Amino acid sequence: MCLGISISLVMTSLKSSLTHRRQTNHLHRVEQTDWLLEAGLVRAHRQLREDDAYTGETWSVSEAIRGDEPAEIEIEVTRDDASEDSLTIHVIARLGQQDPENPRRIQRSNTWQIASEL
Incomplete structure (x- = not known):
């Protein structure tokens, strides 16, 4: 009886530890x-200072990431028709395999409106 209770406690503790590890890894x-995502904005800003005609790129940064996960940053720069002084920078950052069956893939995006006078 005591052995059964001990094993149950150990298994519960192990399960809790594994869940915590997965959550920490995900965070x-x-x-x-x-x-x-932030690196994409910084790169877009730097590229725009060097070249006014810069419209964006897909930047593979897998080599800079620890582990085997592919990582890419998609940058799109558009000029607003209504205001010549304004640019829209849309950045999408992806981490993980592009596989529909991969629930671990993370994608974040953001759009910034900035003055075109960099």
């Missing part, structure tokens, strides 16, 4: 994707 990956 780390979400934060990493947010950093990629």
